[in-house]
Amino acid sequence: MPFEHNNDSASRHVLFVGGPNAGKTTYLVQLYARMQAQECRLRLRRPPSDLSLVSQSLQRLSQGRPLRHTSEQVRETLTLPVIDRSGVSRDIKLPDYGGEALRTIVTRRRVPNHWRELINRTGHWLLFIRLEQMPQIPDILTKAIGELAMESVGDKRDNDAVSRLPYDLWMIELLQIMVHTRENARFHRRDPQLTVVLTCWDELRNPEDFKPSEYFGKRLPLLRSYIEATWVSDARRVLGLSSQGKELSESEKDEEIIDKGLTNVGYVVREDGSRDGDLTLPLID
Amino acid sequence: MTSERCPREYCYAPESRCIDGKGISECEHFSELESDTVNEEANELRLPWSGLAFGLEDVHAVTALSRARLIGVVGGANAGKTTALAAFFLRLRRGNQPGGWRFAGSFTLNGWNSISHHLEWDSVGPTFPPHTTSVDDRQPSLLHVALKHSATGVFRDLLISDAPGEWFTQWAFNETDSPGACWLAEHADLFVLFADSEALSGEDRGAARVRYDQLAARVAASAGERPVYPIRAKSDVEIPSRIREQVEEINKRYFSSKADDLSVLQDADGAAKLDPLEVMVEKVLQPVRVKPERTLPDDWLEDPLLACTTVE
Numbered sequence: 001m002p003f004e005h006n007n008d009s010a011s012r013h014v015l016f017v018g019g020p021n022a023g024k025t026t027y028l029v030q031l032y033a034r035m036q037a038q039e040c041r042l043r044l045r046r047p048p049s050d051l052s053l054v055s056q057s058l059q060r061l062s063q064g065r066p067l068r069h070t071s072e073q074v075r076e077t078l079t080l081p082v083i084d085r086s087g088v089s090r091d092i093k094l095p096d097y098g099g100e101a102l103r104t105i106v107t108r109r110r111v112p113n114h115w116r117e118l119i120n121r122t123g124h125w126l127l128f129i130r131l132e133q134m135p136q137i138p139d140i141l142t143k144a145i146g147e148l149a150m151e152s153v154g155d156k157r158d159n160d161a162v163s164r165l166p167y168d169l170w171m172i173e174l175l176q177i178m179v180h181t182r183e184n185a186r187f188h189r190r191d192p193q194l195t196v197v198l199t200c201w202d203e204l205r206n207p208e209d210f211k212p213s214e215y216f217g218k219r220l221p222l223l224r225s226y227i228e229a230t231w232v233s234d235a236r237r238v239l240g241l242s243s244q245g246k247e248l249s250e251s252e253k254d255e256e257i258i259d260k261g262l263t264n265v266g267y268v269v270r271e272d273g274s275r276d277g278d279l280t281l282p283l284i285d
Numbered sequence: 286m287t288s289e290r291c292p293r294e295y296c297y298a299p300e301s302r303c304i305d306g307k308g309i310s311e312c313e314h315f316s317e318l319e320s321d322t323v324n325e326e327a328n329e330l331r332l333p334w335s336g337l338a339f340g341l342e343d344v345h346a347v348t349a350l351s352r353a354r355l356i357g358v359v360g361g362a363n364a365g366k367t368t369a370l371a372a373f374f375l376r377l378r379r380g381n382q383p384g385g386w387r388f389a390g391s392f393t394l395n396g397w398n399s400i401s402h403h404l405e406w407d408s409v410g411p412t413f414p415p416h417t418t419s420v421d422d423r424q425p426s427l428l429h430v431a432l433k434h435s436a437t438g439v440f441r442d443l444l445i446s447d448a449p450g451e452w453f454t455q456w457a458f459n460e461t462d463s464p465g466a467c468w469l470a471e472h473a474d475l476f477v478l479f480a481d482s483e484a485l486s487g488e489d490r491g492a493a494r495v496r497y498d499q500l501a502a503r504v505a506a507s508a509g510e511r512p513v514y515p516i517r518a519k520s521d522v523e524i525p526s527r528i529r530e531q532v533e534e535i536n537k538r539y540f541s542s543k544a545d546d547l548s549v550l551q552d553a554d555g556a557a558k559l560d561p562l563e564v565m566v567e568k569v570l571q572p573v574r575v576k577p578e579r580t581l582p583d584d585w586l587e588d589p590l591l592a593c594t595t596v597e
Contacts, residue, residue, distance in 0.1 A: 109331070109332050109335060109336070110329040110330065110331055110332070111329060111330040111332075112329050113328050113329065116330055165336075165394060165395065165398055166398065168378065169394045169397070169398060172390065172391070172394065173336060173394050176390055176392075177332060180332065180333075181330055184330060217380070221378065221379055221380025222377060222378045222379075222380070222388055224380070225377075225380060225382075225387045225388040225389070226388060226389060226390055228387070229387055229388070229389030229390070229431075229433040229440075230389065230390070
């Protein structure tokens with residue numbers, strides 16, 4: 001088990017990594033709802049002592065509405081007391097924060113103390129990526145190189161485009177910073193497990209049984225190459241995730257979700273492409 | 286970012302980490318400065334790389350760990366050097382693996398991103414700056430990429446120079462005029478020499494040929510045993526046959542080789558010709574075999590310590 005990093009062996013710390021709107025909080029809320037219904041590989045032993053992080057969001061989602069943005073300042077941790085199928089009890093600690101906080105680390109080139117602690121303490125990093133939010137990536141992958149080169153000669157100076165890293169480069173820089181932070185901590189700890197979670201899988205309209213790792217490799221080859229060079233093969237994997245099974249809209253409540261209940265929507269796409277309704281899967285090996 | 290920085294030469298704290306590895310509040314040099322930043326941000330972790338292209342001092346971030354390989358990209362102004370660099374990185378972004386070498390990280394991601402936007406040169410000094418500071422300005426620099434071989438699992442750090450063509454034109458005519466080109470000539474493991482097909486086919490093709498001849502001579506003399514690969518850039522442009530013959534003659538004379546074609550534009554068959562730069566990468570990353578310099582006893586091969594030295 002790659003999770004046993006802490007002296008306090010009864011708890012695992014899992015860090016969700018992802019930019020704004022990558023779907024971290026939505027997953028957190030759905031995860032809780034699903035565990036509470038006790039249909040999963042990981043079940044709740046008792047209700048978490050502090051539910052403030054998810055309670056509002058849970059009500060919003062149950063009304064078929066999308067979640068609001070988590071603010072950068074939020075620094076709370078949801079502790080889930082769980083028991084797995086073999087009867088082992090643990091506390092899973094999931095810190096939540098606004099995705100902007102990560103952007104700030106990359107631009108300021110400094111890792112604040114509280115982030116150093118999070119990065120060093122966690123034994124499992126879940127990387128949330130929402131591919132539909134990167135409209136420019138297909139261009140970069142398919143357009144003729146000459147055409148791209150010529151385009152950029154034309155526009156004299158677009159400072160924003162120059163100073164803002166494209167998504168694949170940004171994510172690599174963030175991971176490099178996190179890996180460096182850990183190396184810098186000067187105590188021996190095993191590398192964290194890395195799970196790439198492709199969120200909003202339903203938006204991608206992939207055929208059934210399509211493997212998440214293939215899709216990831218096609219859309220973000222540089223990031224994949226970096227991850228494969230940095231993490232050994234049994235410490236990394238790529239999963240798909242659709243927390244609600246569909247996209248929710250701000251203006252219209254989703255009647256299906258209201259009637260069926262949250263626990264009956266949403267799925268994880270396993271490494272082999274098969275779908276699984278157990279949303280605790282990304283937290284397990 | 287703060288404008289205050291450590292008064293010591295070669296130290297760019299707090300922008301990058303203190304060269305003594307100290308925290309900002311512990312450093313006696315930095316504490317001389319009156320600064321709010323000292324108190325506020327004392328315990329944050331500062332990164333030893335800025336993401337921008339490397340100046341000569343910044344290079345220590347990689348050279349301290351292993352022997353990085355350096356490709357010197359040489360050619361006159363507008364010869365297509367930048368486009369070739371941008372295309373090289375774009376191909377990596379598409380998952381290309383030159384010679385089985387896969388992308389494994391880069392400390393100059395912002396630098397690569399700027400290259401692909403073809404920024405014009407900021408007012409350029411005669412040599413590489415020790416440290417680059419701004420995302421918006423382009424300065425002569427070195428770009429970094431870490432590569433891992435997919436079969437052997439070996440890691441290598443690769444540096445590729447991004448320097449203005451004016452340096453090389455000056456250097457060709459007078460070696461001392463361009464300290465930046467001299468630095469590159471001294472340190473590069475391999476040189477790529479760009480011939481500009483557009484200039485060699487234009488109205489001033491006579492002058493362009495002479496400039497190429499001079500530059501080729503200079504590179505050949507500086508390189509010594511190190512390899513030089515001539516490249517015919519913008520090969521989609523046809524060079525008049527007589528000029529072309531003379532250029533080939535120059536390449537044969539100095540480098541005993543023919544130039545490889547490079548073009549980012551699509552050919553009739555639909556493929557851009559971009560392989561030459563990737564071939565260079567493959568070549569420069571091979572292990573360097575160093576011949577023992579001392580005279581060895583006849584039976585030295587039986588001594589396992591002397592048998593062969595491989596420098597990584």
